[in-house]
Amino acid sequence: MSESQRFQLGTIGALSLSVVSSVSIVICNKALISTLNFSFATTLTSWHLLVTFCSLHVALCLNLFEHKPFDARAVMGFGILNGISIGLLNLSLGFNSVGFYQMTKLAIIPCTVLLEIIFFRKIFSRSIQFSLAILLLGVGIATVTDLQLNALGSFLSFLAVITTCVAQIMTNTIQKKFKVSSTQLLYQSCPYQAITLFVIGPFLDGLLTNKNVFAFKYTPQVLFFIVLSCMISVSVNFSTFLVIGKTSAVTYQVLGHLKTCLVLAFGYILLHDPFSWRNILGILIAVVGMIVYSYCCTLESQQKAAEASAPLTQAKESESDPLLTVENGTGILADGVVPKAPVWKSNKDLHA
Numbered sequence: 001m002s003e004s005q006r007f008q009l010g011t012i013g014a015l016s017l018s019v020v021s022s023v024s025i026v027i028c029n030k031a032l033i034s035t036l037n038f039s040f041a042t043t044l045t046s047w048h049l050l051v052t053f054c055s056l057h058v059a060l061c062l063n064l065f066e067h068k069p070f071d072a073r074a075v076m077g078f079g080i081l082n083g084i085s086i087g088l089l090n091l092s093l094g095f096n097s098v099g100f101y102q103m104t105k106l107a108i109i110p111c112t113v114l115l116e117i118i119f120f121r122k123i124f125s126r127s128i129q130f131s132l133a134i135l136l137l138g139v140g141i142a143t144v145t146d147l148q149l150n151a152l153g154s155f156l157s158f159l160a161v162i163t164t165c166v167a168q169i170m171t172n173t174i175q176k177k178f179k180v181s182s183t184q185l186l187y188q189s190c191p192y193q194a195i196t197l198f199v200i201g202p203f204l205d206g207l208l209t210n211k212n213v214f215a216f217k218y219t220p221q222v223l224f225f226i227v228l229s230c231m232i233s234v235s236v237n238f239s240t241f242l243v244i245g246k247t248s249a250v251t252y253q254v255l256g257h258l259k260t261c262l263v264l265a266f267g268y269i270l271l272h273d274p275f276s277w278r279n280i281l282g283i284l285i286a287v288v289g290m291i292v293y294s295y296c297c298t299l300e301s302q303q304k305a306a307e308a309s310a311p312l313t314q315a316k317e318s319e320s321d322p323l324l325t326v327e328n329g330t331g332i333l334a335d336g337v338v339p340k341a342p343v344w345k346s347n348k349d350l351h352a
Contacts, residue, residue: 056187083192
């Protein structure tokens with residue numbers, strides 16, 4: 001199996017793990033919050049991250065991965081920013097209607113694209129842009145209902161979108177810049193994320209629910225679902241860093257909208273949530289957008305691989321035929337064509 005095939009297999013595995021674990025934790029948390037009235041989402045997330053760190057520490061002790069320290073300030077800033085973005089998303093949901101919150105999540109993709117174009121000179125082809133537009137239209141039809149605007153909620157949503165985009169772009173950038181794996185980055189940033197959310201979590205949850213997380217009655221059933229949610233979160237957090245590291249922040253957001261569609265479908269099938277033809281139409285349009293996006297990314301990835309292999313092939317041919325340069329003297333091919341240098345493109349969002 002070639003290196004490119006192993007990379008593609010690893011990417012497919014990461015995407016699959018992310019989808020399965022995310023849909024599972026949403027269903028688990030929905031039962032915990034809706035059925036058992038445990039509505040302390042931010043505090044629960046801090047517990048998720050704490051359990052994730054402990055699990056990774058055990059894995060480190062078992063030599064399942066190598067600890068690779070790097071820029072401490074970058075790790076701290078990244079971890080705190082991730083924690084703040086989670087808190088702002090929860091605040092956005094608390095101070096806005098569900099429809100406006102869904103619009104906030106939809107805004108993350110175009111904002112990420114804009115930031116990568118401005119600061120990283122990244123190029124997104126027209127086909128990629130078109131597929132993303134189809135995807136966002138479909139998810140918007142399926143999820144956005146009411147749009148009630150207010151100044152505070154809009155400001156919180158703006159901050160949530162910006163911090164989320166920057167944090168996800170940093171996830172990819174840090175892994176490539178410092179040559180660390182997703183596991184190594186998650187292990188070092190987890191404590192900062194957990195501490196940030198553990199400090200602000202009870203305050204935010206109290207502000208949004210008018211309840212005290214420490215005064216809640218923890219029955220055996222509630223504890224069971226909390227433990228189950230924390231166990232699934234290890235896979236969720238790991239797969240998130242893995243997917244962004246192997247693909248890009250935009251691809252991760254596309255995957256996130258696939259999860260939204262699956263959650264809607266599972267909610268209707270398993271929990272008998274209300275479902276309309278508008279939901280079905282939106283999901284179908286979103287799926288078409290995802291298929292087009294995956295096809296375009298795969299096609300561009302193959303083109304980039306072909307461009308990268310072209311000079312290697314020419315070099316091998318030159319080495320195998322020494323008369324090529326001797327007879328022509330200047331390195332010009334027999335038919336008079338001068339070999340051109342490969343054209344490199346800056347588009348890195350090529351992994352489906």
